[in-house]
Amino acid sequence: MYKSLRKHWRLFWKFRQLRLMLLLEYRNSFFFWSLVSVLWTAFNYFFFSLIVSANNTIAGWNQSEMYVLISTFTILDAFTWSFFYANMTTYTKSIFYGEMTTYLTRPVSTQFLVSIQNNSFNNIFRLVIGIVVLVKAVQATQVPLSLGTILLYVTFMILSLLFIYSLWFIVATCAFWVERLDNINELIPATRRMWQVPRGVYSGLASTLFTVILPLGLISTIPSEILLGKGELRWMVYYGIFAVGSLLFSTWFFRISVKRYSGVGN
């Protein structure tokens, strides 16, 4: 067990090393993509500042609280684009073009390998902006912070990342069941706006759908609520169970789906 964990850990960092070397090779691309990322982040903050300025609150969240939420979203988004997008694109392509065989024959977990082999560093600035604004916004709310709160926030951020990863992986794994679906990897990024807003924005059927059945509306809201001292235990427990359950389901779904793979001759 320890040996296997050590092997996977070393493999993870080896891939990061390779990606860093690639980054240094194409520096111009890194510069422009970082610009895109910063532009998009600035747009998000400006967009919400415009909306908040219309009323000073959104679904009961004041301006500072909204900045905490948007910063949480920004941090999650930085990871989403850095890790998930690059890996899921390679993963689905490998299924459609028959390159999956290469991963299946490697002496490591296939799910692990297809999930960590790629990453981009273009969103580093997005991550930095998110963290800086988060710190400033938390200071502005004047909510007393304890070490426990910060640890709980970090735990739920990890759970949120796991949830996004699992959802994306489940959707990407559907590539085994369909002939060709280039847009399959655009599905989860297209829903990102759903976790950019407080869960109170959803009412009626939308509320049941996006906070209970498929709790996309909780991804940024739950960690933000924890940091702002207004987290509700029942929602935290529900969301935690759902996130871990999604991860287990994604692994199970992959095992079932990979049996449909029939690529040869790679």
Add this chain to the structure above:
Amino acid sequence: MAKYWLVFKLSLLQLLEYRLDLFLGTFRYAASIMLLALLWMAVAKESTAFIDTRYLLQYYVAAAILYGLSNFHLDEVEEDIRLGYISKYLVKPISPFLFYFINSGTKTFAEVVIKAFVMIPIAALLGVSFGTSLANLFIFFCFMPVIFFGMFSLYLVATSLAFWFTSVDSIRLSIMFVFRFLSGIFIPILFMPEWFQYISRWLPFTPVAFTPIQVLLNKLDFSQSLLAFGVLLFWSLLFFALQQFLWRKATHSYEATGI
């Protein structure tokens, strides 16, 4: 013209080959844009100032339909330039500009039409109808091809840089983001600062989304619509001229062997 008609038919066939993919590609951002209407409704619920939620609902339905006209990718063109496949258009009696224009245009307009056919009846069922006058509908339809022409020319300007650089998709995407933000696709320009509303009349951004939506919702009179159309046409021709200049310069120095 027969060869370009064939390009149109082939592009359409290519688009209809994987229908589930077409469906996902068409509607992937529609839901995301419609969510903005929900967000504004939540703001309006608590707001003391009057926010016309009906107008916002109509606005975002129209924005979701129009989105594709200014948000499309020219990755294939970039790849053709980088890998040298562009040579086949340079040695054959076919205009690369027209080929790519028809190819992208077919896909873009097919997506817009599909979205309109699906979203307008659903919106009507939910009580959101546009009530556009016939004259405004005509002006709106005049806007659509010019928006695509202008944006296509602009994106092709950025893509032409692939003759000199390894990767230019980030440059194209930067332009796209600026347009997404300033054209009013995500935020109606009415909510922007007044100084921006004033200068935006002369910039290429608002005629791409905000102005045609206002026309569709009967919010502009004829002279305002005409002025906005004139601004759009001016910028589109400017982008086209720039694209032609860059393309000529690039193809003169372009070299490829053994393709």
